[in-house]
Amino acid sequence: EDKVVQSPLSLVVHEGDTVTLNCSYEVTNFRSLLWYKQEKKAPTFLFMLTSSGIEKKSGRLSSILDKKELFSILNITATQTGDSAVYLCAVYTGGGNKLTFGTGTQLKVEL
Amino acid sequence: NAGVMQNPRHLVRRRGQEARLRCSPMKGHSHVYWYRQLPEEGLKFMVYLQKENIIDESGMPKERFSAEFPKEGPSILRIQQVVRGDSAAYFCASSGTSAAYNEQFFGPGTRLTVL
Numbered sequence: 001e002d003k004v005v006q007s008p009l010s011l012v013v014h015e016g017d018t019v020t021l022n023c024s025y026e027v028t029n030f031r032s033l034l035w036y037k038q039e040k041k042a043p044t045f046l047f048m049l050t051s052s053g054i055e056k057k058s059g060r061l062s063s064i065l066d067k068k069e070l071f072s073i074l075n076i077t078a079t080q081t082g083d084s085a086v087y088l089c090a091v092y093t094g095g096g097n098k099l100t101f102g103t104g105t106q107l108k109v110e111l
Numbered sequence: 112n113a114g115v116m117q118n119p120r121h122l123v124r125r126r127g128q129e130a131r132l133r134c135s136p137m138k139g140h141s142h143v144y145w146y147r148q149l150p151e152e153g154l155k156f157m158v159y160l161q162k163e164n165i166i167d168e169s170g171m172p173k174e175r176f177s178a179e180f181p182k183e184g185p186s187i188l189r190i191q192q193v194v195r196g197d198s199a200a201y202f203c204a205s206s207g208t209s210a211a212y213n214e215q216f217f218g219p220g221t222r223l224t225v226l
Contacts, residue, residue: 004153034214042115042202042217043154088153097167098144099215101153 002027006089006102014110017079021105023089024071031092033072034099035063038086046074046087079109113138115205115218116185123224130190130197132221136205143186144215145178148200160186193225 003026013019023033032050036043047056049065049072056063060079065072076083086106090099116135124130136143141162146154159167160180171178175193180186190197200222204215 036217042219045214045216048214090154097159098156098170099146099154100156101146103151103153 002091002093002100004089004091004100004102006087006105008105009103010106010108012108012110013079015080017109018075018077019079019107021074021076021087021089021107022071023073023102025089025091025100026070027091027093027100029093030067030070033065034090034092035072035074036088036090038088038104039084043088076107079107081109081111083107084109115140115203115216117201117203117218117221119221120219121222121224123226124193125226126194127192130193130223132188132190132201132203132223133185134188134203134205134218135185136203137207137216140205140207140216142206143180144204144206145186145188146202146204148202148220150199154202157188190223193223195225198223198225 005024007022032048034048035046037046047063052065052067060077063074086104088101088104090101115137118133143160145157147157148154156170158171158178163182175191177189200220202220203218206213206215
């Protein structure tokens with residue numbers, strides 16, 4: 001059975017801190033890995049990673065994939081209270097029509 | 112450009128009733144996915160549909176659950192004879208192509224509570 005595991009489950013930091021969120025996977029026919037941010041509404045798309053070792057970056061957020069070690073990290077620098085959310089990692093497998101999600105990392109950024 | 116729309120946002124049903132959840136994909140998208148999020152759990156794939164066709168329903172419970180995406184109108188997820196264990200957030204996502212390795216855009220979800 002395909003499995004996506006995220007760590008830590010929850011994290012509390014202060015504004016300005018840098019955080020690293022982890023996602024490891026055990027799946028058949030890996031195709032790509034996606035990161036989403038979920039506040040109290042729809043998950044919003046952040047990154048899709050297909051190739052190993054290539055960093056995707058958007059503002060203070062960046063992510064990288066290691067296909068040999070089967071994991072990805074999401075970095076957030078200079079965190080702000082608006083970064084508080086659940087961060088979801090998901091993997092496309094097989095025919096690429098469905099995403100297998102991890103349980104998410106709950107991030108809380110305090111003043 | 113409106114995103115993925117879901118309604119209702121909140122739905123309360125008593126045990127044994129039927130629940131109908133609606134999803135209108137983003138404009139131009141013809142691929143719809145339904146996911147369920149139980150409390151303290153991640154999103155779990157239920158079903159993938161294209162217009163008038165169910166492509167993958169490997170995540171759907173075998174009984175009481177059905178989904179459709181007619182030629183006209185929204186996609187419908189139907190749960191018959193609801194039980195307390197059906198209480199969850201149901202998310203719909205859409206994509207514009209066959210979605211292999213493309214991002215899926217999510218709606219705000221319908222929170223179903225079964226009393």
